[in-house]
Amino acid sequence: MRLRAFAAVSALIATPALAADEPAAAAPPRLIVAVSVDQLSADLFAQYRRNFTGGLARLQDGAVFPSAYQGHAATETCPGHSTLLTGVRPGRNGIIANHWFDLSLPRAEKRIYCSEDASDPESGPDKPVVSPRLLKVPTLGEWMKRKWPASRNVAVSGKDRAVAMMGGHKIDQGYWWKGSGFTTYKGAQLSPVVEAENALIAKAIAKGSKAFAAPAWCAPRDRAVRLGKDFEIGQGRFPAPAKDVTAFSRSPRLDAATLSLAGRLVDEMKLGRGDAPDLISVSLSATDYIGHSVGNEGVEMCIQLAELDRGLGAFFARLDKARIDYAVVLTADHGGVDATERLAQQALPRAVRVDPALMPGALGRAIAAELGITGVQPLIYGDGPAGDMYLNRALTPSQKSRALDALVSRLRAHPQVAAAYAAGELAATPMPVGSPQDWNLRDRARASFDPERSGDVVVLLDRAVMPIAVPGKGYTATHGSPWDYDRRVPLMFWRKGINGFEQPAPVETVDIAPTLSALLRLKVPDGSFDGRCLDIDGAAGNTCR
Template identity: 55%
Template sequence: MLKKVAAALLLAGSVPALAQSPTTVPAGAPALPTAPRLIVAISVDQFSADLFSEYRQYYTGGLKRLTEQGVVFPRGYQSHAATETCPGHSTILTGSRPSRTGIIANNWFDLGAARADKSVYCAEDETQPGSSSDNYVASPIHLKVPTLGGRMKIANPATRVVSIAGKDRAAIMMGGPTADQVWWLGGPKGYVSYKGVAVPPLVAKVNEAMARRLAEANPGFELPPQCAAKDFPVKAGDKTVGTGRFAREGGDYKGFRISPEQDAMTLAFAAAAIEAMALGKQAQTDIISIGLSATDYIGHTYGTEGTESCIQVDRLDRELGAFFDRLDKDGTDYVVLLTADHGGHDLPERHRLNAMPMEQRVDRALTPKALSAVIAEKTGIAGKTLIWGDGPAGDLYFDRGLTAAERAKVEAATLALLRAHPQVQTVFTKAEIAATPSPSGPPESWSLIQEARASFDPQRSGDLLLLLKPRVMSIPESAVMGNVATHGSPWDTDRRVPILFWRKGLTHFEQPLGIETVDIMPTLAALIKLPVPKDQIDGRCLDLIAGDGDSCAN
């Protein structure tokens, strides 16, 4: 077994040779008679539908297999308004929108909290002594609904549920509270878990392999031919992006984390876990969820349209191909689901160079701190922070110590100011969102308030929801830039993601009409004949059998 683990860890080494993918079963083949023994659910953080489509013709590895042999929904939707990592991951394996999962954002505010830090991180246990949203004990306590793995364990306690990711919130939201093992990249020393279990030999070996890889310098990746046209510098504040190759010195953890190397190590870990635990080799169906975080880190740091993002997609395709080939060699009967937690938007500076002169960064006056100061001056209510929020878009919270009259005054002044601002698309009050029925129908036709309703939790959502206009990046202009690009808007650049299914024996077809990521869980549940009450979820089962037959039929 240790030889197999060592072989799996070689995925994170040099560029793998791309083996021929298994041939598809011809059209007209019988419907799949048995449940798969292993569910492999992959989320590629910030892998927008636009990014997926842009490079589709160049895929030669794992993404080629999924797109040419699988069932392809290129127009999937993270249908809610708050298109962030934690809400997005909470939808993928629960079948529920954030309004039901309770995960409305990466961070929300609890102004009644006893601690000084009123911001609550989606994957923390804020009841732990000394916890803050930046220094916390990771936990799934905020997730209000079970994951697919959780439902599988209820039906059959022998089911093994494993979740591995680059980020804690990805691993936790897909694995859920009852997962057997949940691991994420915790720093230069490797992968850590919230479950408090001793590090097993497998994880120790993975961390040792990562330490060796990290200690070695990376001279950078070669530029694939399809990336050549992307290779020009773009200036954003003090940063120049667009020409990177991910070269780094030995020991540079940040360079490792914000590069294709991170995803390679995560997939190596997943392959080793599948082999060491013999997932998919017993009578029951097991499930492993894999969160690949590098695309998101790269998108924030360099944008989505430079050489950095182009190289990342190429490397992702190659590493996925090696990962699937590894599973094939073991003869595992597995089904793959690949999607994303949200999309992303490129930095305005590059858009302006490429035919989009209207692209702009958000006015610093819309940040909660600046907004609070202006409203205090307008209302004459001084001595306290009137408005709390996580940035110049999203949920805004009014100070809880305001009297009813003061609160009405603050709300009226804030609404008037925001609705007059040229960068603001709309502002909804909490009452307006709460009065809106939960949305239904094609997600591409939803109104903004319906998207807002899909993200709404009455206990955690703000008093106002601020939505910026399209083509307004919610990172302000700065002489010293941190991230240059982001996501989180209600627009299709951030909502649209690919949704891909593959299993040996499925006949390929493509459905261009819109579906939701909440449709994934009931679709996978149907493949293993696991009943899920429709009133407990927001999604619907997708029939994965081309032509006659129905994979959703009981």
């Protein structure tokens, strides 16, 4: 019986056969709008979806996949965005994390940022020269431009890495927030509409803004939670005092500015009204900034999602007014987990902050003392207590072998570590297949593993272990784990006239690019995607054929 039920569910996703009397599919849309809501987990969407009345409500009338997986273990912003329009997992597209280490770099700083041009002498991981050059595969916008040279590929976001990963190597215009306004790639000029948007932002920041009102349905979330001696979360309303740039950008105002700029670009470039279909990618960053600052279960996040819903509704209405034939996909780059202290109040005993002994520096010192290794500093490179760790290249082969064994052994013995894999183990593991919800931890790690870039050891912390040892203002909660609260995100497709449905069976974010390719009737070479086409609606022009 269970097999028959699974077959029935799978049939809704698989490529259908057209009935003899089925009408021909609609013409491809003229504009694809790809929206990523940074840190919008499937759990968070499910929690609030019944309250939405704007853009998020409209999308629920389309094809809804409430369990879409960022299947890989490294659930960070850059890897997550790298899957959305490439259709390729991080283990093959090369974007294994937000930061990793390249010990062969000629510069003193071996840490590398996922969207930097490390060959530029002006670039560094903290002040990068932004570039998509580390992305190993094309994006949908690039495939479109190969077929239709007149097609425009545009991206806008609160984060440079979202623009680089969704736009790719061949982009017409790309803008992201930096400092107190939007900027663009080195050597490129700001469009007049970007300068106009920045001028409005500057006035708003100089004047300041009142706090947001919380909708009535946010009341159950409106309670204080103390973190440390002098820091509380859970009751914020995002006031923005005059000249406070951080208060502006770490609030719903950032998404509003991003959507405003996206609308201006649609108008200025006449996207969706040319001889070829166009693509605009819009990555909204405020949910992530707020989740990091105060967690995702307080009134702050409730206000943010209400404003997000309203802002998306206004943006879609703007496209409607322009009479553009557009199709929307909305998803997220990853999910997130709430602040440990609030989880602990909810009697979740597993919720703890990470043991500082798991930091790369502490591990390196302990192993050096254990093995009697001197004169090699640091012994271990890493960006934190989870993810990729690299052994110093100054080690002799014998020292490296012993250090690797000691590191894996020490990690696996720690109660906060769910798994630790040596690079050789992951390299010998085939890429996972089948449903991502059934993948084991090794499969999830393998989906993020690139033998050219990944560490000597990959560390996965246990469920509900927060990799931030000490919370502080602006950084109290995070993501990046292999667990479903970080991997599972919503996925929705909408186009005017679509026959809406909801499909509970798990899908992947790498399914987006092949689905949109089918919608556009864009053929790409076999093997270009790791994902598959989802039959979102034959009447909307997508038949997965």
